[in-house]
Amino acid sequence: MVNLIQSTSNVYIAVFGQLETMLQNWFPGLAARLIFSSVLLGFFWQSALTKIGNSLFSPSVGAYAQIFPKALEAAEYDADQLSSLHTVVVFAATYAEFILPALILVGLATRLASIGMAVMIVIMSIVDICGHNVDAKTIGQLFDRVQDGVILDQRLLWMFPLIYLVVKGPGLISLDQVFASIFGSSKSETTAAN
Template sequence: MGALIGFFVRLYTAVFGTLERITNGWLLGLASRFIFAAVLLQFFLNSAMTKIGGDKASIVNLFVPIDSAYIQILPKLFEAAGYDSSGIAFFPYGLIVVLGIWAEFILPVLVVVGLFTRFASLGMIVFIIVMTYVDITGHGVDAKTIGALFDGKPYAIIADDRLLWIFLLLVPTLKGPGVISLDWLFGRMYRKREMYY
């Protein structure tokens, strides 16, 4: 019996050790960025477009946010200002809204193309945490939407979905983007240049 167990342990170790060696350094980062692109990229870009005018989007709105940006990012402040963004000081509140818009456009694209991937992925994690806080405290989402961990109901948008989003982004934050990325390409070019100097 001991020999049989030993055989299965060696087989298990050999199969999964080989699998780990073959995929080490490229698969996890690439897969997480691909899944992020397939599932979340369009969500974040569409959300960002609503903050600069949607169908009537203007590049100027990247610097001078429209009311919908304030409604989404600083809902309580916008309400306190009588739903008039001209009554809200640019510093710090308007700046917060502008930076939020830029983050929602720039960070997801950086994650997908694999440029400054660790920084962009960490930035997206922070963005999701802030977005979740604003949704709960500023927009007052209901308990069903918030959900709860370990409740056996994996359908809550916030507790369940966003935790998975964060884990997905934690992979490139900790493991890097993988070989099919601009980080890898620029790193390779840099290393080649260093060899010749």
């Protein structure tokens, strides 16, 4: 019996050790970027488009309603009554929704872009809960048997590829790696820890 367990363990280690060796430097980072992009790039770009008014330099009233719902309501839905700080935040959020997912997709400044997206998701969740007063079902609950809570369940899953990219980097198939090889960085952003 001990020999059977040892043999099974050796086969397991050999198979998965070889698989890890073959994939560890390129596949996980690429997969994290493609999964994030396939699920959320279109979502964030569409969200950014709803925030644009007459031009890229003119936010819509809907942008203020999405980001500052209570402040806009207090201003009787007149965005001109809000401060310039509100406008700066609206512009920053709008452009970030265009730029950060694209950077993650191509693997450029991946760690910084992933941190930025993670911060945006946290802030978006707080605004949804506190500003838009979503109900408990929409918020969800961790460690329950129901997996359809839009805030906790879905956004926790959104965060995983971003956390991976921050910790491990975008992998060898990325613009970060291309620039690291061109500029001869001794420790590139894509270096994978063993």
